Amino acid sequence: MANMTKNRPLSPHLQIYRFTPTMAMSIVHRITGGALYAGTVLVAAWLIAAASGEEAFSWVNWFFGSFVGQIILFGYTWAIFHHMLGGLRHIMWDLGYGFEKHFSTKLANASLVASIGLTVLVWAVVLIVR
C-alpha cells in the first residue's frame, strides 16, 4: 500500500506551471479564505464586547479605530470582496461557463481590480458617512 502511494504519478504543480493570473487568483482565493477564517475571531470579539457592556465595547471600539485596527479592517474588507468575487467565478464554472482561456484570464484580472475598487468604494463611503 505504502509503495503504491509513493509510486503515484505527481501532477504538475506551482513550480512547473507558468505563472498566470487565473493561478494567482486561485491561490489568493485560498489565502483570503484562510484570512477570513482567522478574522472571525475579530467579529466574535466585536459581538461579545457589544453583548458584554459599555466598557468592553469601548475597548474593542478603540482597537478597531486605531491605526493597526483600521489596517486590519481594510484588509478584511478586501478579503471579503475578493473571496466573494472568486466564489462567484467558481459558481459560473460549476454551471459550465467561462472556461475559455482569454475570457478566464480577463475575468481573473477583473476580479482583482473589482475587489480593490469595491474595497476603496466602501471605505470612501465609510469616511464620508462618518
Add this chain to the structure above:
Amino acid sequence: MDMRTPLGKVRGLGSAKSGTEHFWKVRTTSIALVPLLLFYVVFLIMHAGKPYAEVVSALSNPFVATINALTIIASIVHMKLGMEEIIQDYIHTEVMKLALLMLNSFFSLLVGGLCLFAALKIAFAG
C-alpha cells in the same frame, strides 16, 4: 495484505466515504453569504464608530438580529468546510490530519457559538 483492486476500493462512496454533500453545502452557503455579507458590510459602515447604546439598539432590531444570526451560521458552516478542504489538500500524515480536522470543528463551533450567543443576548436582553 489487502487483496482488493484499487478500482474496487474507490467504488461506491470511494476513499472520501461521502458523496457531493460537502461540495453542495459549500456552494449553498456561499450563495447565501452574498446578500447576507453585503447587508452586513453596509450595516457595519453605518454603525462604525457609533456609541455603544446606538450599536446595541441597532443590533437588537428583529430584522438585523435575524440577519446577524443567519450570517453567523452560514459563515461558520462555510469556513469550517473550506478549512477541511485546505487541511485535506496539504496535510498527508493521518494523525496530524485527523487532529487538525477535529481542531477545525472545535474552533468553528466555539467561534460560532460565541457569536450566536452574543447576537441573541443583544437581541433579547440588550
